[in-house]
Amino acid sequence: MAQGYPPRRSARPSASGRRGRAGEPVRSRPEHSSRPNFDEFENGSDEDLPPWAGLGIHPTGPGGRQLRPPRAPEPAQPRGGQAWPAEEPPDARGSRRAAAKARRSRRRLVVGVGLFVVAVAVVLGILGKLPFQGKPAAAPGSGLVTTLQPGEFRAVPNACDAISVTLLRQYLPGKLAKVSQSVGNSSQSQCTWTLDARPDFRVLTVSSAALTPSLLSSGDGSATFSAIDAYGQQLRGLQDPPKSSKAPKAQLGAAAGLGRDAFSALQVFHVGGVTTDEVTVVARDRNVLVDISMQGQEHGGGFGPVPVSTLRAAALAAAHEMIAGIH
Numbered sequence: 001m002a003q004g005y006p007p008r009r010s011a012r013p014s015a016s017g018r019r020g021r022a023g024e025p026v027r028s029r030p031e032h033s034s035r036p037n038f039d040e041f042e043n044g045s046d047e048d049l050p051p052w053a054g055l056g057i058h059p060t061g062p063g064g065r066q067l068r069p070p071r072a073p074e075p076a077q078p079r080g081g082q083a084w085p086a087e088e089p090p091d092a093r094g095s096r097r098a099a100a101k102a103r104r105s106r107r108r109l110v111v112g113v114g115l116f117v118v119a120v121a122v123v124l125g126i127l128g129k130l131p132f133q134g135k136p137a138a139a140p141g142s143g144l145v146t147t148l149q150p151g152e153f154r155a156v157p158n159a160c161d162a163i164s165v166t167l168l169r170q171y172l173p174g175k176l177a178k179v180s181q182s183v184g185n186s187s188q189s190q191c192t193w194t195l196d197a198r199p200d201f202r203v204l205t206v207s208s209a210a211l212t213p214s215l216l217s218s219g220d221g222s223a224t225f226s227a228i229d230a231y232g233q234q235l236r237g238l239q240d241p242p243k244s245s246k247a248p249k250a251q252l253g254a255a256a257g258l259g260r261d262a263f264s265a266l267q268v269f270h271v272g273g274v275t276t277d278e279v280t281v282v283a284r285d286r287n288v289l290v291d292i293s294m295q296g297q298e299h300g301g302g303f304g305p306v307p308v309s310t311l312r313a314a315a316l317a318a319a320h321e322m323i324a325g326i327h
Contacts, residue, residue, distance in 0.1 A: 145222035152287045156208040159191035162325040171314035201297040223287035238265045258283040274300030279311040281319045
């Protein structure tokens with residue numbers, strides 16, 4: 001059987017009134033059963049079928065144009081050439097939302113734990129308790145000290161009892177006009193003796209203090225560092241007195257026999273035509289600070305003069321007795 005489209009018949013009617021080819025004899029239609037005969041196709045395979053016997057055969061319209069069924073509209077494509085994602089069932093969308101919420105919760109938990117760990121590490125680092133940090137050395141400034149250390153003093157003697165009668169008679173001869181104790185407790189004591197007998201006017205003031213540990217102190221905050229700070233303040237106050245005190249700058253000198261943490265200072269006051277000399281001796285022994293001042297009127301009002309050497313000797317002697325009374 002030849003393959004191809006079957007020949008088209010002429011649209012012009014024949015002489016007999018039936019359509020057909022010109023000059024073609026009219027044939028009578030053979031009798032056949034009303035049922036189509038499928039025998040020709042039963043023994044053949046699909047490859048033996050002519051093209052016009054398949055699904056590709058469509059009716060022909062005017063001009064030989066095939067009448068094809070309308071094509072199904074193609075789904076619209078998004079911009080960029082990517083296909084739209086297939087619509088998910090509601091249960092799948094709910095599962096995705098639950099999974100995303102769980103991921104966010106895990107991220108927040110991880111971030112919170114991380115911040116807590118960092119905060120703990122910072123605190124431990126400040127305290128020096130991290131595993132890789134060594135033990136702080138027992139040197140000054142390595143850590144804060146809040147209690148008295150071995151060798152430091154807890155109390156000082158009463159200043160009025162610490163100065164001997166011999167010293168008083170030597171440097172304040174005559175009848176003392178006044179003895180006053182302005183401060184007196186276990187950790188701090190101060191006492192003043194005044195001689196007011198023409199031509200002598202002299203005043204001896206002694207004080208001592210056992211300082212305690214303080215967070216405001218330098219170094220490790222120990223009691224000794226508190227005394228070091230107080231010693232420095234005394235020295236600076238004499239070198240450069242505040243303007244409000246109207247005190248003159250002192251001439252600094254040594255303090256023989258009191259160690260390296262001791263000095264002497266001389267100030268000359270001029271007030272209302274009266275000149276007064278004052279010698280100050282400051283000494284430190286561990287956490288105890290001793291402050292001695294000896295003043296004498298040089299002239300004015302019928303008093304004086306008092307040699308500066310005498311004032312200095314009296315102050316040094318009183319400082320030695322105060323230090324001795326502590327031990």
